[in-house]
Amino acid sequence: MGRSRTEGAAGVRERILAAACALFAEQGYDATSVQQVVDRAGVTKGGLYHYFGAKEDLLVEMYRTVFGERLAALDRILEQGRDPEWTLRAIIDDIVVGTAAMMTESAAVSRELAHMDSARTQRLQADWRRYQEAVRALIRDAQAAGVFAAVASPELVSWSIFGVTTTLHTWFRPDGPKRAEQIAHELADLVLTGLKSRP
Amino acid sequence: MGRSRTEGAAGVRERILAAACALFAEQGYDATSVQQVVDRAGVTKGGLYHYFGAKEDLLVEMYRTVFGERLAALDRILEQGRDPEWTLRAIIDDIVVGTAAMMTESAAVSRELAHMDSARTQRLQADWRRYQEAVRALIRDAQAAGVFAAVASPELVSWSIFGVTTTLHTWFRPDGPKRAEQIAHELADLVLTGLKSRP
């Protein structure tokens, strides 16, 4: 009777992930119980622990999704070998638009990033540092070559960019007046106007 | 025997607050138990619940400390009635230096800000919005008067500033190479170079 078992076979895992994602974004990781996740996903605890070894795995999975896409895009941009301005614009555009496109996942991840330092997440945090270092190196090299002005240090510039993206979920509304592309454009303009200024 | 009861009367409450503050910053609010707080503070649960009605009150108290100081400083800066550049520089300087000076409190607050939407924190969130709106209005007026360039919207500029300050705790080290004043200066330079550019 009712739906067959395999009908949603591919969907159950994803439904659990989507439910966990939404709840983590709303209430935070610790404040969300496994029971709440399975209730929203329409399964039971047994079902969840059939697919995931621990509650933490749900977060790790989101990390991988979010960082994986950004990191892949970064590599794609860098291997084009274009000039610093184009490259930095492309990076800002990708990270803002990409973050906005996965708003709930990104919100949960950036909210809970600091709560975790277990062995399992070290690899993910290393990826994140690699991303930041790539941006800093880009700016540092361009400043050394005289293409960018030394109006601010590479660290401060990258923190400004990542500060906007990691707090994006607190003020960005998909149905708001600003498109993600426009935000990326404005941020790039602000940063690059400073960076291109001649003393 | 030993120390008298009233000797540390003023100190017990503060010790509890300091312990909670450190633990919230280290592990997060939900991951910290009341028992851990009282253990570190050297008191018992009875003592804590004598001074605070609930665990949440500890967080609310930190909110008040952090926001209160910033808000008071903002008013002091605004009432000087100086030009937009001086005012914006003063605001950036205060929020960066002030946040760095209360690193653990600020870390706990910005980390757990979104976890709370209960009635008790609405007043605090309103204060925070007032702060943001003041900055936006400053930029908006200066842009309308032609003093600042419209290189980016007031919203984006304020998000850049607050993005840096709310994520400050993830990369700022008091014993690191950068002083807080220097970070504030760099951030102000970056933002204002963009804002003062002539097209």
Next chain:
DNA sequence: CTGTCAATACCGACCGGTTGGTATGTTGCA
């Protein structure tokens, strides 16, 4: 086409431990 069987997908009751919070002292000072 049918019967067998192992594997997969999923259920729901249950466990030990921990949680925030409280009820009831006890102590020192005014």
Next chain:
DNA sequence: TGCAACATACCAACCGGTCGGTATTGACAG
């Protein structure tokens, strides 16, 4: 004597996680 300032013992609720069981499926044999 009274009252603020704590300590101690304790609780009901809930936590993440486990486990024995069952329904469903696909592969294979006859």
